[in-house]
Amino acid sequence: MSDAEPPTAESDDAVAAAFEVVARSAPQIRGGLAGRRGKTDGRNASGETQLAADVWADDLLEERLTAIEGVGQFASEERDDVVDAGDGEYAATVDPLDGSSNLQSNNSMGTILGVYDADLPAPGNRLVAAAYVLYGPITTMVTAREGEVTEYVVENDGSRRAVREDVTLPEDPTVYGFGGRVPDWTDRFADYAREIEDELKLRYGGAMIGDVNQVLTYGGVFAYPELQSRPEGKLRLQFEGNPIGYIVESAGGGSSDGETSLLDAEVEELHQRTPVYLGNEALVERLEARF
Known part of the structure; x- marks a missing residue:
């Protein structure tokens, strides 16, 4: 784990706090990829070989999301079981590094967050919010909540700047x-x-x-x-x-x-x-x- 001070959620709204924690963690995750490209001896719950970056990003997000008041459960693609985070009406799920196999070739990857209002495993109709971070040429974050989708640029300090609001798919597909x-x-x-x-x-x-x-x-x-x-x-x-x-x-x-x-x-x-x-x-x- 990095010695950097972990970001704290400044919102009393647990869902907004989860968005904030993921956004503020994104620059640290991105910055920590270069030294963690190697494989570990472990495999995740799906039997896939884990990279050092997978494990590191998973630990980082588990620590920070379970610290949010209102988050009672945490689960990740990289661990076998649900983590009990205490009392809380929401469950947070993450794919800490989607596309981590792209790390070796230095192609894009991301982080996925789901927030459910039910115990895990839960169906998708119990989602109350979701988000993903894309580590591309720039770092962006897309959030969805209550039918509204917003795209942000994530700055180096973890702050977000909205660049597209009320995002909808173009009518003419390309x-x-x-x-x-x-x-x-x-x-x-x-x-x-x-x-x-x-x-x-x-x-x-x-x-x-x-x-x-x-x-x-x-x-x-x-x-x-x-x-x-x-x-x-x-x-x-x-x-x-x-x-x-x-x-x-x-x-x-x-x-x-x-x-x-x-x-x-x-x-x-x-x-x-x-x-x-x-x-x-x-x-x-x-x-x-x-x-």
Whole structure:
């Protein structure tokens, strides 16, 4: 852990405080990546090898989010179980470094936050807020709460400056990004992908946050689909699918697991995986019509 003084939440509103803590932690997380690119001996709850940066960012956010009055539970993609933070009506979930495999090649990655008003694991319809930080050429943060989506630039001191308010997906979609190996796609998704390839421009960087942010900026569709080798998908519902689905739906778009909104998907366990489809509602509906 860094010797730097940890940021404290200045708001009595636990949700606003969670946003503030993540924003004020972002410059420190970004600044600490360079020396933490190596692999550890550990694996996360999903069996993936952890980088030193994954573990460090997870510990940092756990310490700071559980210190917020009103946050009673904390869970992360990087740890097996829910952390009991005491009394509090909210549960905070994080993917501390989404796309951390991009660290070695110095491509974009991010941090995802979900705030639920129910004990974990919880369905997406119990989210009250969500946010993500994108560590791109500049550090930005997108928040969603009560149907309003705002994009901020995060300054070096962790303060935020709003650059887009009332964010909605553009009506005319431009980009798409699809994950998974093409030979491993199912036939029905491959047929859909071929249609989209004729209509939109490919933008795929291997970090969900970067790819979704392109969709939110230019309109389009992102998917990490069901695969022949992994019908349950790759992404985690609790930490990735639900929070990002909440943001995209709050911005007027659609989300789906292939059959229903990600926010309505049944949750059975903390690290449950799911296919993820996000973007302009008409494009998501076209995909669902094939399933």
